Amino acid sequence: MAKWRRLENAAKIFPATSGKRDSRVFRFSCELKETVKGEVLQEALDRAIKEMPLFQSVLRRGIFWFYLENSDIRPIVVEENRLPCSSIYIRDKRTLLFEVSYFKKRINFEVFHALTDGTGAMLFLKCLVSHYLTLCYPNVLKDKRLVSYYDATEEEKEDDGFQKYYQMIKGKKKLEKIHAYQLTGVKNGEEKFQIIEGVLSVKSLLEKAREQNVTMTVYLTAVFLCAIHKEMSKRQERKPVVLMIPVNLRKYFPSESCRNFFGWIDVGYRFHGEDSFEDVLKEVKEFFKKELTKEGLSMRMNDLISLEENPFLRVTPLGIKNIFMAAANRISERRETAVFSNMGAVNLPEEFAPYIRLFDVFISTPKIELCMCSYHDNLVLSFSSCLKSTNIERNFFRHLTGLGIEVEISTKLYE
Template sequence: MFQQKRAYWRNLDNAAKLFSATSNAKDTRVFRFYCVLKEYIDGDILQEALNRTIKKYPVFLSVMRKGLFWHYLEKSELRPVVREEYKEPCSCLYVRDKKALLFEVTYFEKRINFEVFHALTDGTGATEFLKELVKNYLCLSHREEGLAEVELAGDGPTVQDQENDSFSKYYSPDVKRKKKKKIRAYQIKMMKKEYGELQVTEGTVSVKELLAVSREKGVSMTVLMTAALMCAIHEEMTKVQEKRPVVLMVPVNLRKFFPSESMLNFFGWIEPGHRFGEGKDSLDEILEEVKVYFSDYLTKEHIAGHMNELIAFEKHKVLRWAPLEIKNRCIRAGAKLAEKEVTAVFSNMSAVKMPEEYVPYIERFGVYTSTPKVELCVCSFNDTLTFGFTSRYDSSNIQRNFFRILSEIGVHTKVEEPACPEEVQLNYEGKKFFNYFSFCCIAAIVIGIMLNAIISPERYWAAFVAAGAFSMWLALAIGFFKRHNLLKNAMWQLLVVSIGCIVWDAFTGWHKWSVNFVLPSVCVIIELSMLIISRLQSHTAREYMIYYVMASAYSILVPFILLLTKVITVTAPAVLCAGLSSLFLLALVIFKGREFKEEMQKKFHV
C-alpha cells in the first residue's frame, strides 16, 4: 500500500565507500548469514521463497557501478538464482567490471546460506532478509500442513525506508567525542594457508549457561566473550610481543541509538584492548577492564562523535573532488594504517527471533565473514549461541584456546567444522594461465638478450624482442583483468594500441605511420566493435553510454589536436575518423538524450 518506486541509482553510504575501495580476493568484504533447518532443503521451493523475499526487499537488486568521483549502486533487472553450494564460503561477489548482484543464496543439505557484499547491507539488514527468506521457505514447504504465514515486521519498511542513508540523516558536525590516543596493536603472526583460503571453525554453547556465568561475574555476555578472545590471543604471544596491547574491533549497531529502518549499512565500532605482561592478566581482571571500557565508550555521545568524524572526512572538499582512483588509493592506505590499531574483530549479531509457528522447524542460525585477520562472529537463536571463527592462517590455536577458556569457566562448548560439499574447490586456473604466460614473456626477453649478447653484440635487436614481448603481455593482461566487461576492455585496448603504436613509431625513426593511419583506424574499429558487442550482449543505453562517450571523445579530440599541431601529415583518415565519431556522439545525445544526461549525472556526482 505504501510502497514507492525504487530510485534508479543512489550514492553509497559512508561504510560502503570503504568496502568498495578496499575489497580484494583475500578480503572480499563478504559475510555469510545462514540458517540450519531440521529438514533437507528443496532448491525449487527455496527459489520461489527467494522470489517472494526480493519483492519485499527490492533494495538488494542493485549492482555496483563506477563514477568519476565515487562508486554508486544502480537498480538492476538481474534476478538471483538459487544454487546448491558450489564455492568457498564468502568468495568474491563484487567483481570489478562485472555487472552482477551483490548477494547470493545457496543451500547444502539442511542449511540455507545468504552471502552478501558488505557495501550493500550490514548484519542487521542481512538478518532481516534471511528471516524473511526462511519464513517464506517454511510457508511454501509446509503449506499443505496449514502452517500460518506470519508477518515478521508488520507492514515492514517501505522502499524509501530501506534506501535511506541513516549516516547522512544523523550527521551533525557539532557533535564531538572523547579523543583516544591511537596506538599500534599487536598483530597476529602466523603461517598463511597455501592459497590464502578461508578457514572456518564453528562452535555452539547454551545461551542459558553463558548468561549464567556472565551474571555470576557481573558482566554482559558480550563483555565476557570479548575478554575470553583477548586471553585466547594472548596465549599465542611471546614476551616480546606483549609490548603491544591486544585490541579488538567490536562493531556496534547504530540503530540501538538512532531509530532507523534502513537496510543499508548503519554501524559504528569501539576498540577495547588490554596490555598484557603488566601483572593484571587474569580473566577476571580483564573482564573488569573491558566492562569499564564498554561503560565509558558504548554511549550515544561517543558513538555519534565517531560517526560524525568519519562522515566529515568523507565530506571534506579536497577528498570529495578527488578522482575515484586517487581517492581509492588514499582510502586503502588509511585502512592499512587503521588495521595496525586492531588485533582481531569480534562481532555480536545478537539474538535472531522468529515467530513461534516457525521455531519447531529451525535448528539454529549462524554467521561468519571473510577477513584478512582473525574474526569471531556470534548470534543466537532460542538457547543456542553459534560461534563463527574465520581466518586465513594455517593454525587454529586461537580458536582452540577460546573454546577451552569458556569450558574452564563452566560454559560447555561443542566445536565442529562446518559441513560443505566435497566438490567445493578453489579455482585458480585463470590466474595460473596468466602466470605461465607472464613467465613465457619474461623468458623470451631473457633468451633474446642472451642470444643478442652471444651472436651479435654490436646490434641491439633484443630491445625489439623485449618491446614485442611486453606489448603482447600488456594486451593479454588487459584482456584478462578486464574480461568481465568487454566494452571497458575495448576502451582500454583503444588506449593501449594507439599509444603503444605511437611509442613504437617514435623509437623506430618517427615515420608517422602510427598517427597517420593506425590511430584513426583503431578508433573507428573500436567504435564499431562496441556497437557489435552491445547488440550481441543486448546492453541497454545506460550500460553502454559512458563507453561510447569516452571512445567518441577520444576519437574526436586526439586526431583533431594532432591535425591542428600538424603532427598528422596524411589528413584524410584523421578527418574521416573525427567526422564519423562526431556523428556517433551527436546521435547518442539526440536519440538517447535522457540516458545521456542520467549517465553524466551518475558518473560525475560528488
C-alpha cells in the first residue's frame, strides 16, 4: 500500500490557491561551469530520489483536506521546455509535484510549494548536484559524496514541524489590520513571470552593510523598500510599503523536516516624502530585532494552526474550504506590497566548488518578489514579477551600483 501523509499547516493553502495567477511553484537552479549532460543528470536524479523518496509524491483530494500519496512514477529529466515557474500541479492529474530540467549550464529544480519549502528544495537540489558532479568527475570526486550533510532518519525528514511546536495559547494578540501599498500596472499575462537577476560579490555588499552596522538581509530590505518608494506618488504614501519576509522556522525550532516549515514576518515602512535611506535602514534594523524572535514567530505559527484546528473548518468539505481559503488568501495579500525571500548561503563540500558557479532561486508571484541566495562569493538577487514594468528592479540595482558594487544582469522578459 502506498504511504500517505497529511499536508502540514503552511502547505494547506497552496493547493487551494494555486492557479494561473500564481502557480505556487518555485525554481532552484544551479549553474555549473560546463554544459549539463542530460543522461548523467537522469542517473543523478534516480539516485537522489532514492535518497529522498519523500519527493516522489502526488497530491490528492480527500473529502476534507488534500493529502500527499507516495507514488512510483519515475521522475524524468527534460530539457527545459516550460516557462519558469509555470504550473506543475494540475488538478485530477496524478503527476509528480516537481520537475528537473536543464538548459546549457543550468540544472533546474522546480517544485510545487505544497511539497516542500525553500530549505527542503535546496536540500534536494544539493543532493542532485552532488550526485551529478560525482558521476561526471568520478576520478576527482571519488568518495566525496556528502555522506553526512543531511543527517536525519526517514521519520525526521517527514516531520510536521507545525504539529510538533504547536501550543494552545488563550487570549492571544491579534495581528493588526494593515492595508499595504499595492503595485499596479500592465501584467505579463497568465503564468508569465518576468525574471531579472543580478549577480554580485558577497564581499562587496557585506562591506557596505557592515559600514552601516547591519546584516545583509536588513540592508537589502531597506534598499528594496526604497526602490518601491521611488515609484510611489504622494497620495500613495498614505499606505505603508510592507515586505513579507519568509523565515525558515528550523532555525528557531529544531527540526530536520524537509517538508514545509516556514513562517514569515512583515516589515513595513510608512514613507513621509523625503525619508533618507539611513532612516529606513534604522527602522528596518529595529523591526528585525523586535520581530525575529522565537516568541514572535511562535505567536504567528500558533495563530495559523489554531485556525486549522477549528472544528467547524475541519469538517467543511474541501470544495467549500478551497473557496474560503482562496478568499482569505486574497485578503491577506493586501497586507503586503512585495516579498523578499532570503535563502542564505549554500554550503557544499569544497571539492565541488571548482565546478559550480552559482545557485539561484525564484518563485511565482502575483506581485513582485526578490529572492536571494549565495554560493561562495557569488550572490544572486533575482526578481520575479508579474508586472511588465522594470522600474523597481532598476531602482534597486542602481542603488547597489551607485555604491560601486559591480552587478551582472540576466533576464527573462516577455514581449
